[in-house]
Amino acid sequence: MQGKIILAGATGYLGGYISKEIKYQKFDFLAFGRSEEKLKKMGLADKQFQVLDVTKLDTFPKIEEPIDTVISTVGITRQKDGLSYMDVDYQANLNLLEFAIRHRARKFVYVSVLNGEQLRHLKITAAKERFVDSLKDSGLEYSIIRPNGFFSDMKDFLAMAKSGRVFLFGNGGFKLNPIHGMDLARVVIDSIASPQKEIEVGGPDIFTQNEIGKLALEALGKKIKIVHLPDWMRRTALAFMRTFTSSKTYGPIEFFLSMMAQDNIAPRHGVHRLETFFREESDHTKEAV
Numbered sequence: 001m002q003g004k005i006i007l008a009g010a011t012g013y014l015g016g017y018i019s020k021e022i023k024y025q026k027f028d029f030l031a032f033g034r035s036e037e038k039l040k041k042m043g044l045a046d047k048q049f050q051v052l053d054v055t056k057l058d059t060f061p062k063i064e065e066p067i068d069t070v071i072s073t074v075g076i077t078r079q080k081d082g083l084s085y086m087d088v089d090y091q092a093n094l095n096l097l098e099f100a101i102r103h104r105a106r107k108f109v110y111v112s113v114l115n116g117e118q119l120r121h122l123k124i125t126a127a128k129e130r131f132v133d134s135l136k137d138s139g140l141e142y143s144i145i146r147p148n149g150f151f152s153d154m155k156d157f158l159a160m161a162k163s164g165r166v167f168l169f170g171n172g173g174f175k176l177n178p179i180h181g182m183d184l185a186r187v188v189i190d191s192i193a194s195p196q197k198e199i200e201v202g203g204p205d206i207f208t209q210n211e212i213g214k215l216a217l218e219a220l221g222k223k224i225k226i227v228h229l230p231d232w233m234r235r236t237a238l239a240f241m242r243t244f245t246s247s248k249t250y251g252p253i254e255f256f257l258s259m260m261a262q263d264n265i266a267p268r269h270g271v272h273r274l275e276t277f278f279r280e281e282s283d284h285t286k287e288a289v
Helices: 013-024 036-041 085-102 123-136 151-161 181-193 209-219 231-244 247-259 274-288
Strands: 004-008 029-033 049-051 067-072 107-111 141-147 166-169 198-201 226-229
Touching (some): 013 029, 013 181, 067 181, 166 209, 166 231
Parallel strands (some): 067 107, 141 198
């Protein structure tokens, strides 16, 4: 380490876990975020965070101490505040890259998605991969982390399971191995010292979509009822939304439905189990009722 770590996107799902891991490993770091309230709720001291808007380069501070690595988890799942994917997933990260270059950072670590290069036709991924191109051309050392899905994304299965049924397109046989945020955070921190430029990462267990649906239903104490819808319905829904809605509406749905129509298997990492995650989430739901 030749200086401090800058963590952008600290108040997001993954950013929160990375912050915990950085503190656990006792690295010197500065977290960037838009909400002072959220940053303080994370237990950060005043000297450990900076309030700014990553979409506006003129809000960035000048850091006097040496910076070793900039880590970015910046991106939006659902567009808000009138911002597009290009505004955030591309331009905001480009602002961070300019900041890193200006402060002579040694390395930039960016979290994208698995198989992003093959998914440039999707609105979300197009913006992410455009930034990846800029990062590769920047001259900085870099690592691009490519997870294949978070445990938090699997909450959609739990949401369906609450009604007593899980709906899947096709036969439910496509496979994936999603990863817990804490396990992914450790991979991100390890990448700071790694020479690997592209790191594909998934969780320890590979499931079919049918198996994930079963786990979700079991966690909620429901009978196993999985309904398989013909894939033409998925394709028709995508075509309709692309034609008649804005990218703000169809972008996240386009990404989700496209990822559900293929295998998404990455090298296994971590120790957290999806079954345990579902059980904990279902317990929280019962407590809230």
